Amino acid sequence: MPPQGATAKVTLEVIKTACSNCNLQELCLPYGLNQMELAKLDELVSTRKRLKRGEHLYRSGQPFDSIYAIRSGFFKTDVLIEDGRDQVTGFQMTGELLGLDGISSEIHTCNAVALEDSEVCTIPFALLEDLSREIHTLQKHFHKVMSREIVRDHGVMMLLGTMRAEERLAAFLLNLSQRFTARGYSPAEFNLRMTRDEIGSYLGLKLETVSRAFSRFQEEGLIAVQQKHIRILNTPGLKKLMTH
Amino acid sequence: MPPQGATAKVTLEVIKTACSNCNLQELCLPYGLNQMELAKLDELVSTRKRLKRGEHLYRSGQPFDSIYAIRSGFFKTDVLIEDGRDQVTGFQMTGELLGLDGISSEIHTCNAVALEDSEVCTIPFALLEDLSREIHTLQKHFHKVMSREIVRDHGVMMLLGTMRAEERLAAFLLNLSQRFTARGYSPAEFNLRMTRDEIGSYLGLKLETVSRAFSRFQEEGLIAVQQKHIRILNTPGLKKLMTH
DNA sequence: AATTCGCGTTGACGTGGATCAAACGCAGTC
DNA sequence: GACTGCGTTTGATCCACGTCAACGCGAATT
Numbered sequence: 001m002p003p004q005g006a007t008a009k010v011t012l013e014v015i016k017t018a019c020s021n022c023n024l025q026e027l028c029l030p031y032g033l034n035q036m037e038l039a040k041l042d043e044l045v046s047t048r049k050r051l052k053r054g055e056h057l058y059r060s061g062q063p064f065d066s067i068y069a070i071r072s073g074f075f076k077t078d079v080l081i082e083d084g085r086d087q088v089t090g091f092q093m094t095g096e097l098l099g100l101d102g103i104s105s106e107i108h109t110c111n112a113v114a115l116e117d118s119e120v121c122t123i124p125f126a127l128l129e130d131l132s133r134e135i136h137t138l139q140k141h142f143h144k145v146m147s148r149e150i151v152r153d154h155g156v157m158m159l160l161g162t163m164r165a166e167e168r169l170a171a172f173l174l175n176l177s178q179r180f181t182a183r184g185y186s187p188a189e190f191n192l193r194m195t196r197d198e199i200g201s202y203l204g205l206k207l208e209t210v211s212r213a214f215s216r217f218q219e220e221g222l223i224a225v226q227q228k229h230i231r232i233l234n235t236p237g238l239k240k241l242m243t244h
Numbered sequence: 245m246p247p248q249g250a251t252a253k254v255t256l257e258v259i260k261t262a263c264s265n266c267n268l269q270e271l272c273l274p275y276g277l278n279q280m281e282l283a284k285l286d287e288l289v290s291t292r293k294r295l296k297r298g299e300h301l302y303r304s305g306q307p308f309d310s311i312y313a314i315r316s317g318f319f320k321t322d323v324l325i326e327d328g329r330d331q332v333t334g335f336q337m338t339g340e341l342l343g344l345d346g347i348s349s350e351i352h353t354c355n356a357v358a359l360e361d362s363e364v365c366t367i368p369f370a371l372l373e374d375l376s377r378e379i380h381t382l383q384k385h386f387h388k389v390m391s392r393e394i395v396r397d398h399g400v401m402m403l404l405g406t407m408r409a410e411e412r413l414a415a416f417l418l419n420l421s422q423r424f425t426a427r428g429y430s431p432a433e434f435n436l437r438m439t440r441d442e443i444g445s446y447l448g449l450k451l452e453t454v455s456r457a458f459s460r461f462q463e464e465g466l467i468a469v470q471q472k473h474i475r476i477l478n479t480p481g482l483k484k485l486m487t488h
Numbered sequence: 489a490a491t492t493c494g495c496g497t498t499g500a501c502g503t504g505g506a507t508c509a510a511a512c513g514c515a516g517t518c
Numbered sequence: 519g520a521c522t523g524c525g526t527t528t529g530a531t532c533c534a535c536g537t538c539a540a541c542g543c544g545a546a547t548t
Contacts, residue, residue: 079402081487086406087401087405087406089401101394103387105388105392105395109398129380129383129384133376133378139377143347146387146391147345150344150348150397151353157331157400161331161404201405204404
């Protein structure tokens with residue numbers, strides 16, 4: 001890439017990093033704020049942080065003082081217990097928040113790891129609380145975001161508690177597809193950022209089971225898999241599998 | 245019961261129903277508030293509601309406008325999906341909050357059912373938001389409560405995703421024991437308010453598996469079961485079973 | 489006291505997914 | 519271009535839990 005091209009790109013990014021100019025407004029915290037309120041939020045969210053694939057954003061046990069909004073990239077969160085067992089508790093993408101679990105005890109209770117090179121906005125939580133006492137809309141939106149996380153977790157509990165392997169994987173693919181769509185990407189074609197093992201951990205399955213389910217979906221013409229590249233060929237078919 | 249006895253009891257309850265006088269302060273929302281702040285909270289939480297065993301506090305799909313604090317009694321929450329599958333997402337006891345899931349969409353996303361005669365404080369959510377913009381401590385505490393719910397759900401996901409039947413049941417019993425203890429009841433002896441089927445649904449197991457696990461624990465001298473009555477005989481034994 | 493009903497227990501058997509094991513494919517690296 | 523290593527696929531076997539079925543028990547009803 002020619003140097004002037006690179007320079008132009010950097011400049012553009014600097015301009016765009018303000019909340020007031022962020023194209024994630026409708027996904028992230030700033031939802032529904034007016035110009036003045038956005039200006040205040042910009043001040044709050046001044047720090048940004050880049051992470052390389054594989055880097056930890058935070059680790060379980062570390063003191064909590066900020067939550068993070070993903071500007072770009074892809075993360076997983078996982079919890080680890082003494083005896084070595086661990087579980088992926090979620091995958092987070094652009095516009096989603098990380099770190100809400102740390103609010104309760106002021107200590108992070110899980111690890112957040114970048115699954116690709118990523119960038120996050122650091123939101124000091126004490127300041128967010130201050131500002132959300134001033135701005136009603138921000139308060140309301142923040143509460144909704146936390147509550148949505150609870151509802152999402154109930155969905156995962158449902159999945160883990162009542163669904164069979166193929167139903168779980170179908171639900172997982174449809175969920176990813178829907179989230180990519182909401183971000184303007186193709187609903188039918190995407191690259192998985194996580195390994196089969198991580199998918200399995202999230203879905204309460206072993207990696208072999210995940211792999212077999214992928215193969216089976218392919219045989220049945222529901223999807224086309226090639227390593228991490230997924231094309232969904234028959235969305236209704238996947239949905240029917242779920243409700244089965 | 246003699247009439248004067250009943251009268252005395254009612255009067256006492258009326259006095260005690262104010263947040264400022266509630267013996268659940270350290271479990272419920274009012275944590276850490278001063279006298280003036282408590283007085284304001286009392287105003288907010290003016291309505292109380294009694295429910296008989298089996299009654300619904302709210303149902304999935306109903307409009308959300310309040311959260312509820314349990315003054316006494318025992319609840320379960322469950323979600324039901326189209327194809328008839330359902331899952332118990334939690335059991336709630338005295339001092340715990342119900343309804344946080346409804347904040348996100350302003351519609352309840354699960355059912356809350358009383359498992360014994362119960363009484364709740366109705367907390368209009370809009371008013372809670374107003375008041376928590378005034379009272380920093382209340383805001384902070386409310387955020388912690390929501391976050392704690394997320395952490396709790398992660399624990400359940402862990403349980404459903406990685407533990408085997410007996411480990412799940414051991415974790416469940418220890419969790420109940422710990423919550424009873426926090427409320428001043430015996431850590432070792434209590435009555436289950438839910439059926440084997442409901443326990444199974446929560447733990448992602450069939451009722452027969454729950455029943456067999458109970459029997460097995462009894463054979464091994466870990467607990468004594470008699471219908472819904474449980475005595476924990478060997479807490480370390482149960483813990484070891486979990487970390488196994 | 490007999491009857492019904494909801495729950496719980498226990499046994500026999502089947503199966504979905506775990507486990508173990510081998511081989512493959514792609515991406516770096518030398 | 520061969521080498522190495524991680525992630526993935528696929529097959530064979532095993533086992534924890536689900537399923538199906540019978541029976542038991544206590545509480546409420548008559």
